Amino acid sequence: MASGGPLRGTATADRPAEETVLRVDGLSKTYRSRRGDRTANAGIDLEVRAGEILALLGPNGAGKTTLLRQIAGQLLPSAGRITIGGIDIVRHPIPAKEILSVIPQECEPKANLTVEEHVRYFALLKGADPAGIRPYVDALLTRTGLAAERNRLVRELSGGLRRRVLIAVALAAPNLRLLLLDEPTTGVDPEARRAVWQLVDALRAERIAVLLTTHYIEEAEYLADRVAVIDHGRIVAEGSVDAIRQRLDHAGRLEVRGLDHLTPAGRALLDELERRYPVGFRAGNTERLRVADPFSPAASADLARLAALGIVASLGPVSLEDAYLALVGNGRSEEGG
Amino acid sequence: MSPGVGRSVAQFAVVFRMLFKETTRELAIILGFTIVFPVGLLFFLNHLVAPDLRSQVLVGTIMLEMALLNINALAQSIGQDKQTREFDLWVSLPISPVVYVLGTAAVLLPFSIVSALITLAVAVGAFGLAIAWTTVPLLLLGLVLVWGSTMGIGYLIGVFGTSPRQISANAQIIGLILTLFTPVFYPVSALPALLQPVAYLWPLTWGAQTLVAILDGATRTALVGGIALAVYVTIWLVVIARGPRWREA
Numbered sequence: 001m002a003s004g005g006p007l008r009g010t011a012t013a014d015r016p017a018e019e020t021v022l023r024v025d026g027l028s029k030t031y032r033s034r035r036g037d038r039t040a041n042a043g044i045d046l047e048v049r050a051g052e053i054l055a056l057l058g059p060n061g062a063g064k065t066t067l068l069r070q071i072a073g074q075l076l077p078s079a080g081r082i083t084i085g086g087i088d089i090v091r092h093p094i095p096a097k098e099i100l101s102v103i104p105q106e107c108e109p110k111a112n113l114t115v116e117e118h119v120r121y122f123a124l125l126k127g128a129d130p131a132g133i134r135p136y137v138d139a140l141l142t143r144t145g146l147a148a149e150r151n152r153l154v155r156e157l158s159g160g161l162r163r164r165v166l167i168a169v170a171l172a173a174p175n176l177r178l179l180l181l182d183e184p185t186t187g188v189d190p191e192a193r194r195a196v197w198q199l200v201d202a203l204r205a206e207r208i209a210v211l212l213t214t215h216y217i218e219e220a221e222y223l224a225d226r227v228a229v230i231d232h233g234r235i236v237a238e239g240s241v242d243a244i245r246q247r248l249d250h251a252g253r254l255e256v257r258g259l260d261h262l263t264p265a266g267r268a269l270l271d272e273l274e275r276r277y278p279v280g281f282r283a284g285n286t287e288r289l290r291v292a293d294p295f296s297p298a299a300s301a302d303l304a305r306l307a308a309l310g311i312v313a314s315l316g317p318v319s320l321e322d323a324y325l326a327l328v329g330n331g332r333s334e335e336g337g
Numbered sequence: 338m339s340p341g342v343g344r345s346v347a348q349f350a351v352v353f354r355m356l357f358k359e360t361t362r363e364l365a366i367i368l369g370f371t372i373v374f375p376v377g378l379l380f381f382l383n384h385l386v387a388p389d390l391r392s393q394v395l396v397g398t399i400m401l402e403m404a405l406l407n408i409n410a411l412a413q414s415i416g417q418d419k420q421t422r423e424f425d426l427w428v429s430l431p432i433s434p435v436v437y438v439l440g441t442a443a444v445l446l447p448f449s450i451v452s453a454l455i456t457l458a459v460a461v462g463a464f465g466l467a468i469a470w471t472t473v474p475l476l477l478l479g480l481v482l483v484w485g486s487t488m489g490i491g492y493l494i495g496v497f498g499t500s501p502r503q504i505s506a507n508a509q510i511i512g513l514i515l516t517l518f519t520p521v522f523y524p525v526s527a528l529p530a531l532l533q534p535v536a537y538l539w540p541l542t543w544g545a546q547t548l549v550a551i552l553d554g555a556t557r558t559a560l561v562g563g564i565a566l567a568v569y570v571t572i573w574l575v576v577i578a579r580g581p582r583w584r585e586a
């Protein structure tokens with residue numbers, strides 16, 4: 001089912017343009033209540049293609065969950081249009097839900113069902129063939145690393161494993177084309193988080209489109225083809241990780257540690273560097289200086305001078321996190337230096 | 338657009354199996370108790386109620402039990418799903434809200450039916466109440482219609498509630514009102530004239546009337562009552578299918 005729209009975004013020479021799975025046009029959402037109205041999404045446009053992963057970053061209350069709940073057909077938009085595989089989710093919810101899955105931000109699976117039962121029943125509701133359900137569920141449990149837990153009741157599982165059950169439930173959808181993940185790895189340990197990343201990454205091969213929200217910038221850096229930053233209900237930046245990084249007016253950063261035990265010579269050197277490189281931020285005994293070109297000989301020489309005085313420092317390109325913080329306004333305190 | 342009826346029936350069967358398994362695992366003891374509880378009623382009935390009214394009051398009480406259990410259980414299940422946010426997961430499935438509601442409500446129906454059968458059997462066998470065995474299938478059909486006619490009440494309490502505690506409290510209050518205003522222990526004509534037409538807006542008034550008519554062999558009254566209950570079931574199905582609060586506004 002082609003959406004028929006123009007293709008933009010990640011289509012590059014080395015990667016053919018894929019069809020658009022999710023399209024969001026002019027989406028706005030205002031929560032109305034007696035205690036006052038609150039606009040959580042304002043004029044959002046987005047597209048996610050088959051086999052593409054888009055990460056949505058934004059501070060608490062930016063409107064990420066609101067956006068995902070509208071796409072999943074749980075919340076009605078105030079204005080705008082959402083199509084999934086060309087199907088309008090507001091007007092034709094059931095066929096659209098046939099091809100989407102979601103992991104809500106906060107959701108407890110049923111305490112008194114086993115892991116296997118969860119996956120099996122939800123798969124059947126999502127249109128899995130009852131005749132072949134056994135091997136289908138077995139494969140899913142293996143793939144999500146839950147095979148050993150298949151007969152355990154959900155109430156006996158740790159929080160991270162419960163989250164993984166929801167991932168398995170979301171993937172238990174034979175016609176899946178769009179996966180919505182609202183903070184999929186919150187509360188998941190670092191090792192298991194990487195396992196989830198691999199799982200999500202592997203969905204590209206099945207040409208599933210993924211829209212995920214996260215507070216772990218690393219997660220976006222690892223997984224996302226494109227990143228959208230949302231703040232106060234608006235998309236304030238969108239593009240590849242590199243493109244977002246390039247929005248900063250500097251390409252590098254010099255991070256200096258151990259500010260609390262500098263020698264007078266070290267202090268003097270740092271004062272000199274701070275006159276040349278603006279201070280990005282200072283927290284505890286660490287500070288970050290903005291460097292226009294981290295690969296320039298001058299920057300390397302400065303790093304060497306710090307090292308010569310025994311000061312722990314590192315020089316490198318700006319991270320997505322630097323760009324993110326600058327975009328969502330926490331960076332404003334940075335601007336002041 | 339709605340999925341085909343066949344698809345919905347298959348989905349209902351899945352939801353029912355899933356929730357039945359879950360509920361029996363969670364509530365095994367209380368469900369066993371629910372089944373035998375109405376038998377205790379027979380002791381009171383034998384002492385407090387005039388002999389010629391006993392079977393009517395018995396059948397009426399079984400009906401109330403079933404209706405209240407249905408309303409409470411449905412409202413509380415929805416409240417629980419909203420609390421755990423599993424409701425969001427259900428809404429994101431390609432199912433009609435009718436499938437979710439019928440599946441959720443149907444879980445306790447077998448227990449209510451078994452309970453009704455046991456109570457009727459004990460009433461007839463041990464207490465010698467006059468209930469003809471031939472009326473039992475019709476009584477069960479009537480009870481299922483009563484179940485369907487109260488489904489929307491549980492759904493609306495559940496989806497409009499904000500917390501499990503509030504939903505539970507609302508279900509209790511509404512259950513109490515239903516009990517008081519349902520002419521199980523008295524005929525509708527005993528109500529003040531003003532309340533009599535209002536009483537006919539309650540599905541349970543029709544339920545009581547239908548079940549008593551089945552006992553009495555009053556075919557025409559039973560049929561009218563059955564149709565009234567079926568109208569309620571239809572209205573609820575239409576209301577639920579339109580999904581108020583299924584998708585949040």
Ligand SMILES: Nc1ncnc2c1ncn2[C@@H]1O[C@H](COP(=O)(O)OP(=O)(O)OP(=O)(O)O)[C@@H](O)[C@H]1O
Pocket residue numbers: 031038039040058059060061062063064065066067105
């Ligand atoms: N049901 C609701 N009624 C009223 N306001 C709401 C409702 N849900 C969310 N909001 C408000 O909408 C805004 C966006 O909330 P949302 O949950 O979408 O943020 P988020 O980006 O997902 O945040 P987080 O990172 O904390 O999960 C917030 O100001 C929030 O208070």
Ligand SMILES: [Mg+2]
Pocket residue numbers: 064065066105182
């Ligand atoms: Mg959120």
